Amino acid sequence: MKNKTTAIMTSVLLALSNTAIAEECYGIVLAGENDCATSLNVCAGHSLEDGQVDAYIDMPSGLCEKLVGGSLKPK
Structure with a gap:
């Protein structure tokens, strides 16, 4: 039962995350976890x-x- 519940919740969260409008959030990223290039690197x-x-x-x-x-624009 636990695996079934986990699978259902995962599906719901994935569906919601795919439909939500995403925005770029600056200043909160852990080292090595950014989504795009910065002024100091290219990847x-x-x-x-x-x-x-x-x-x-x-x-x-x-x-x-x-x-x-968190900031919607780079500082």
Whole structure:
């Protein structure tokens, strides 16, 4: 039963994440976890430090500015 519930919840979350409008959230990314190039590197996954102000990850619209350090624009 637990596996069935987990599978259902995973499906629901995937469906919601695919339909939600994503926005770029800067300043909260862990080192090496960014979604795109920054001013200091040319590839995703190569941010140099946690919280790098010009590195971003995509997340559901409306969530970024609720996070400490989150910004919709690079600083």
